[in-house]
Amino acid sequence: MPENPLTLDPRSKLILALAAAVVLGALDHWPSLLAAAGLLLAVIGWLGRQRGLVQFFKGLGPAVLGFFAVAWLAFDFFPALTAAARLLDLGLLFFLFFQTTSPKGLSQALVRLGLPYSFGFVLTVSLEFIPVLARRAANIRDAQRSRGIPLEAGWRGLRYLPALLGPLLIQAFKLADEMAEALEARGFGSAGRRPGGELHFRFPDWIAVVLSVSLLAAFLLWY
Amino acid sequence: MLLQFQNVSYRYEGAEAWALQQIDLAIAEGEYVLVAGASGSGKSTFCRLATGLAPQFHGGELQGRVTVAGLDTRETPVHRLFGHVGLVFQNTDAQLFNRSVEDELRFGLESRGVEPVEIGERLAWVSGMLNLDPLRDRPPHQLSGGEKQRVILGAILALRPRLLLLDEPFTHLDPEGAETLRASLKTLPGAGMAVIVVEHRLQEVVADVERLIIFHQGRLAADGPPRQVLGRDLTGCQVNLPPLYFLFRETIAESPPPLSVSEAFELLQAHPTAKPAVTARRDLCPSPAGDTPQRATRPLVEVRDLHFDYQGREILRGVDFQIHSGECLALLGRNGAGKTTLVKHLNGLLKPCRGAVKIAGHDARPLRTWDLARRIGFAWQNPNDQLFKTTVREEVLIGPRLLRTLDESWCKRLFERFRLAPLLDRSPFRLSEGEKKRVAFATALAARPELLVLDEPTAGQDETFRRELAALIRELREEGKTIVLVTHDLEFAADQAPRWLVLAGGRIRADGPPDAVMADQGLMKTAGLRPTQRFEFFQLLRKAAGVETAKNECPKIP
Numbered sequence: 001m002p003e004n005p006l007t008l009d010p011r012s013k014l015i016l017a018l019a020a021a022v023v024l025g026a027l028d029h030w031p032s033l034l035a036a037a038g039l040l041l042a043v044i045g046w047l048g049r050q051r052g053l054v055q056f057f058k059g060l061g062p063a064v065l066g067f068f069a070v071a072w073l074a075f076d077f078f079p080a081l082t083a084a085a086r087l088l089d090l091g092l093l094f095f096l097f098f099q100t101t102s103p104k105g106l107s108q109a110l111v112r113l114g115l116p117y118s119f120g121f122v123l124t125v126s127l128e129f130i131p132v133l134a135r136r137a138a139n140i141r142d143a144q145r146s147r148g149i150p151l152e153a154g155w156r157g158l159r160y161l162p163a164l165l166g167p168l169l170i171q172a173f174k175l176a177d178e179m180a181e182a183l184e185a186r187g188f189g190s191a192g193r194r195p196g197g198e199l200h201f202r203f204p205d206w207i208a209v210v211l212s213v214s215l216l217a218a219f220l221l222w223y
Numbered sequence: 224m225l226l227q228f229q230n231v232s233y234r235y236e237g238a239e240a241w242a243l244q245q246i247d248l249a250i251a252e253g254e255y256v257l258v259a260g261a262s263g264s265g266k267s268t269f270c271r272l273a274t275g276l277a278p279q280f281h282g283g284e285l286q287g288r289v290t291v292a293g294l295d296t297r298e299t300p301v302h303r304l305f306g307h308v309g310l311v312f313q314n315t316d317a318q319l320f321n322r323s324v325e326d327e328l329r330f331g332l333e334s335r336g337v338e339p340v341e342i343g344e345r346l347a348w349v350s351g352m353l354n355l356d357p358l359r360d361r362p363p364h365q366l367s368g369g370e371k372q373r374v375i376l377g378a379i380l381a382l383r384p385r386l387l388l389l390d391e392p393f394t395h396l397d398p399e400g401a402e403t404l405r406a407s408l409k410t411l412p413g414a415g416m417a418v419i420v421v422e423h424r425l426q427e428v429v430a431d432v433e434r435l436i437i438f439h440q441g442r443l444a445a446d447g448p449p450r451q452v453l454g455r456d457l458t459g460c461q462v463n464l465p466p467l468y469f470l471f472r473e474t475i476a477e478s479p480p481p482l483s484v485s486e487a488f489e490l491l492q493a494h495p496t497a498k499p500a501v502t503a504r505r506d507l508c509p510s511p512a513g514d515t516p517q518r519a520t521r522p523l524v525e526v527r528d529l530h531f532d533y534q535g536r537e538i539l540r541g542v543d544f545q546i547h548s549g550e551c552l553a554l555l556g557r558n559g560a561g562k563t564t565l566v567k568h569l570n571g572l573l574k575p576c577r578g579a580v581k582i583a584g585h586d587a588r589p590l591r592t593w594d595l596a597r598r599i600g601f602a603w604q605n606p607n608d609q610l611f612k613t614t615v616r617e618e619v620l621i622g623p624r625l626l627r628t629l630d631e632s633w634c635k636r637l638f639e640r641f642r643l644a645p646l647l648d649r650s651p652f653r654l655s656e657g658e659k660k661r662v663a664f665a666t667a668l669a670a671r672p673e674l675l676v677l678d679e680p681t682a683g684q685d686e687t688f689r690r691e692l693a694a695l696i697r698e699l700r701e702e703g704k705t706i707v708l709v710t711h712d713l714e715f716a717a718d719q720a721p722r723w724l725v726l727a728g729g730r731i732r733a734d735g736p737p738d739a740v741m742a743d744q745g746l747m748k749t750a751g752l753r754p755t756q757r758f759e760f761f762q763l764l765r766k767a768a769g770v771e772t773a774k775n776e777c778p779k780i781p
Contacts (some may be wrong), residue, residue: 104322125320142572143608145592146601147622166611178317185310187334190302
């Protein structure tokens, strides 16, 4: 996937995203939160990152609606709307962040911000392996359905969830073991690593950081 | 010596049995060695010991001494040993942990702190050798099996190890991918690198290597030049011996068996008296006799103009064929040709974008997988995809119970047939891979399906399993079951399936007997297939005898 059109350094994007997350977390006015959702969708569209949004909503949508229903039953309509809109905003924000930042970029940013290399690497690998595990889950689901185990969506499928999760967990542990060996074979444990793909913090990054920190400070003072 | 085993015995932590016992061997620089043996013979343990992963990663008890470039593998940190030895593991997914092929190739070099200029030089060298340039920007997980294997080999070769070990590198490759890998490996020993290939399928590389080592039940059963080793009686070792070995072992026993088709031909020319005996071995030729599909009956499976798209890509483009009850056919094609996609339409796991699939005359589109599973059984390549119950008995019975087709006496027969009776109360997770495969076959047959799809049934399996599987297929056919083999193993397909269906470019390119399909060189190339050694050998004999070679008898679908 190409880097985002603004070519911001992952570190500045991380600071921008965290500042936005603080603002969204603090807002408790549903029209503002819905407006923020509209703004985030517009940015996603402007950056041409709408591909995958439908899939993302398939996962986030039921969570937002469920959250809204529970909150409505427990409190009232408008607090429920506010809580659900906040969840939607945060989901869209992280969707935007991960659509414009590669796992490797994020890992490099975290390492440059002081985290140990091994932590950053584990984070990258975990994100890279999501599609691998998704493919394995699909294979397991097909294998189980082929012999009559109903793993379709719905309550009946939920009952047989162990038929999916059992093999998946075992395969994930096995994969982790095998990967540890493979990493060792490629010198992961050796000292003196020289990482490639250096990050470059440029002028637009400074503007983004100064703007996001200033706006956050102003928001917190005003709010 | 680059690698030395001195009276080495090893057993894993918590295991009573020794995985390897009293091994003495030495590998010198520039040697090209093939290590073979049945499942559980100690091949993978040998790789782990040679790289220090055992005992440093796996624990356990090591007796004797293993050295790599003079370094004791018990005492030297594993990452230091990997400065001298490179290991390509079996599971490709576990070795690809970067976002692009370029990053994958760089990873090991960056870990070692190699200077950027030298990284560039090494990447250029390895990309040129393995033709990786077109792949460098692609995500590794989207590559085909053969491409993944090439990338991993490139990532290891970029580290310039003095000894390269490959653990079953051909297992998941299609014939085309296997040939590419074989050609790449052949060039390495010339550059001074010692190469050890650990493999079930001897025929892939036995003609290229200068030394063949056979493990049997954890011991060194044979070690020497391939002709010398193959000259002995190895049938007890349960390795997948080259088909030509059997042909000549029983006819010209006094000479070392040939390692290639041309050698076999020359050997026969030198022993003209043996010719009738060799050519009489029709049971060793392709196209098994005695199969006449019941064409007069209504087809069990009818596929008409089947189209299927996935993520905007056309996978199947107008597939047409029929399968009649009692047939055994092999579905062939390179990795990614759409074989699995096609068979998933038979039990409703996938629905056609266009066209129709009929099972026993019923349109499969409105039917659920649950309905179709009563007629169509699947034994998938990886048995670990389905194990989740606490006992083997429950694992086998859950399918027919849910499908409401449970027949106790049939299941009892299955337990006997697959030798599961002593394992019924054991957890399926604690079984060996071979035992798990037997459980998977039993679960596929438990609901008494009319058609059984076997997905890559011989991948990574030893000779014992292949023979058991061949016997099972024969039995099932005698009972009137219909069988579809999805496989890259053309030797096995030629033995078992009198009808071959070749898929390439989303279409059925050929539908006919093995001989006719293999005789069409253009088709074989298009589909990424390679004729079996026996077919090539008999073609050579026919040519020499002045008999016209088989024409394109294979009906082609435009």
